[in-house]
Amino acid sequence: MSDRVWFFVYLLVVMTLGFVHNEWIMLLGIIITIALGGKARFKIFKKALLVIALFNLSISLSYIVYGFFVSVDIFALVLINLRAFAITLLTFTLVRRINLHKALDFSKVLAILYGFTYAQIILLKNMLHSYYEGLKSRGATLKTSITKKQLQPLLTTLFGTMLHKSSEQSMGLRSRGLIDD
Amino acid sequence: MHIPDGFISPQIYIPAIAISASLLALAYKKIELDVEKIPLIAGVSAISFVMMLIAIPFPGGTTMHLGGVAIISLLFGPWIAFSSISLVLLIQALLFGEGGITSYPINIIAMAYIGSFSSYWFYRLFVTRSKNIAIFMAGWSSIFFPSIIIAVVLGVQPLVASVDGTPLYFPFGLSVTLPSVVVPHIFIAIIEGLVTLSSVKFLKTQFRSVFSE
Numbered sequence: 001m002s003d004r005v006w007f008f009v010y011l012l013v014v015m016t017l018g019f020v021h022n023e024w025i026m027l028l029g030i031i032i033t034i035a036l037g038g039k040a041r042f043k044i045f046k047k048a049l050l051v052i053a054l055f056n057l058s059i060s061l062s063y064i065v066y067g068f069f070v071s072v073d074i075f076a077l078v079l080i081n082l083r084a085f086a087i088t089l090l091t092f093t094l095v096r097r098i099n100l101h102k103a104l105d106f107s108k109v110l111a112i113l114y115g116f117t118y119a120q121i122i123l124l125k126n127m128l129h130s131y132y133e134g135l136k137s138r139g140a141t142l143k144t145s146i147t148k149k150q151l152q153p154l155l156t157t158l159f160g161t162m163l164h165k166s167s168e169q170s171m172g173l174r175s176r177g178l179i180d181d
Numbered sequence: 182m183h184i185p186d187g188f189i190s191p192q193i194y195i196p197a198i199a200i201s202a203s204l205l206a207l208a209y210k211k212i213e214l215d216v217e218k219i220p221l222i223a224g225v226s227a228i229s230f231v232m233m234l235i236a237i238p239f240p241g242g243t244t245m246h247l248g249g250v251a252i253i254s255l256l257f258g259p260w261i262a263f264s265s266i267s268l269v270l271l272i273q274a275l276l277f278g279e280g281g282i283t284s285y286p287i288n289i290i291a292m293a294y295i296g297s298f299s300s301y302w303f304y305r306l307f308v309t310r311s312k313n314i315a316i317f318m319a320g321w322s323s324i325f326f327p328s329i330i331i332a333v334v335l336g337v338q339p340l341v342a343s344v345d346g347t348p349l350y351f352p353f354g355l356s357v358t359l360p361s362v363v364v365p366h367i368f369i370a371i372i373e374g375l376v377t378l379s380s381v382k383f384l385k386t387q388f389r390s391v392f393s394e
Contacts, residue, residue, distance in 0.1 A: 014282050018191045021349055051278035055185050063352050073347040080350065084187030088278050091186075095275055109214055116223030117230075117268055124231040151376075152383050158231060159384055162224035169220035 007103035010094045014087055023075065026082040033089045040096055048089040056081050120165060124158055131157070182324075182331055182366070183273070183288055186281025188351040190342035193334060197286035204294055205267060211260045218261075225253050226265040230272065250292065251300035251323035251377045255316065256384065259301040266293035291330035296323040300377075313378060320377025321370040328366035332358040 001009075013029075020026060037044045063077050101118075105111045131154055189197075212218055232249040254262035267289045273279040280288045300319035307315035336355030339348040351358075 011282075014186075015191070015195075018189075018194065018283055021344075048278065052185060056187075059188075059352070066353075076347045076349065076352065080187055080348075080352065084185060084281075087186035087281060087283060091275060091282055092278065100275065109209065109219065112219055113223055113226075113268060114272070116220055117226045117272065120224055120227030121230050121272065124227050125234070128231050128234060151379070155380055155384060156387050158228055159388060162228050163388070166220040166224040169223070170216045173216045173219065 003098040003100075003102040004106055006094065006098050007100075010090065014090060017083060017087055017090075020083070021079060023079050023082055026079065026086050029086045030082065030089060033086065033093050037093045037096065041093075044089065044092045044096055048085060048092050052081075052084050052088050056084055116169060120162065123165070124161065127157065127161065128154075182292060182328060183270070183280030184284035184331060184335065185278075186283050188281075188335065188338065189284045189287060190338055190350045192341045193337070194283050194286060197290060201267075201286035201289050201294075204263070204290070208260045208264045208267075212264060221257070222261060222265050222268070225257055225261060226268040226272075229253060229265055230269045233269070233273075247376055248292070248296070248323065248373060250296040251316075251320040251373065252380050252384075254297040254300045254323070255304055255319055255377070255381050259297040262297035262300075263289075263293045266297065287331075287334050291327040291334070295330055296327045299323060299326040313382075316378045316381050317374040319374075321374035323377070324366055324370035324373045325363075328363050328370075329359075332362035335362070 017026070017029065020029075034041050034045060060077055060081060064074075067074070101111055101115050104114050212222070214222075229249040232247040232252075248266075250262060250266055253265055257265075270280055270285060270288050270293060274282055274285050274288075300323040303322040304315045304319040307318050333355065335351045336353065336358035338351040339354050342349045
């Protein structure tokens with residue numbers, strides 16, 4: 001199957017999972033997704049677990065505390081957490097197994113926007129990382145405090161690079177005739 | 182503020198898909214995408230993504246991150262801001278698990294659409310009195326109003342999807358979600374307002390030729 005078909009199958013399965021209210025079916029879905037994960041299945045499992053832990057843990061603990069005052073169904077909590085985990089795991093497995101750029105190719109504009117944005121994110125993320133490293137080597141860090149003095153040169157660099165790259169890419173698109181002008 | 186997967190019922194996310202798809206179609210029509218706009222939207226989206234990585238310490242040991250919605254809305258217009266933030270939220274949901282796929286339409290209606298347009302309209306509303314207050318209010322509203330939408334959507338889940346009083350999705354009602362989501366965001370919105378004011382003024386000075394009015 002092509003990446004695009006896989007992407008639409010994924011969307012269909014995710015939508016369907018929203019209607020499932022049975023813990024065992026949800027568990028079966030998780031087992032099938034793990035099997036589809038290939039060699040990276042444990043890495044994907046760990047990532048999905050970490051991602052949902054932060055938000056779901058606080059909601060689950062609050063619901064358990066709420067249960068001390070009002071009668072609550074603990075299986076409802078299990079179902080909510082299993083559904084959240086199943087969908088997150090499925091998303092990470094899909095992203096690992098398919099080429100997202102090809103999957104979004106049903107819309108030329110969306111595929112180009114995704115490709116450009118992803119490329120720029122990587123570029124700017126690396127730039128931000130270098131900025132952090134530079135600060136660290138000078139004994140300062142953005143993690144402990146961010147001041148106007150630190151934010152302003154950072155914004156200049158980020159915006160300057162973005163504007164420069166945008167005009168460079170516009171010229172590239174125009175010269176290759178990829179988008180009708 | 183991102184709602185993760187599994188908390189929103191199909192009764193809410195299916196109509197939200199229709200609304201958000203219509204808004205996105207309208208946005209791309211309004212922007213009139215051409216060779217200049219496509220790289221610009223991609224670039225602005227990347228900036229917003231990176232700005233969300235810049236964490237600012239917040240009292241209580243936690244951190245808040247910049248959203249940049251108001252900054253983008255004021256510098257490039259609300260439709261470009263809406264398209265950019267929607268793209269950022271899609272990449273965050275698919276690659277980083279921040280915000281879910283089923284909740285994606287609600288996240289873009291709240292954070293991208295309401296965030297971009299509330300900041301734009303608040304700026305228009307206050308700019309005749311004071312430009313600084315207008316920019317601050319734009320930043321403040323870009324966080325405050327989306328937080329109300331998020332709180333309401335989460336809070337109505339037990340009302341629209343419960344069986345014999347047992348919730349099937351997000352378990353807490355409006356009496357819990359409104360104060361717990363909206364109250365902290367009033368303060369986060371103040372910080373976003375100050376950062377927006379500082380950033381917009383600075384960028385307009387630094388890139389005078391690009392953002393000349």
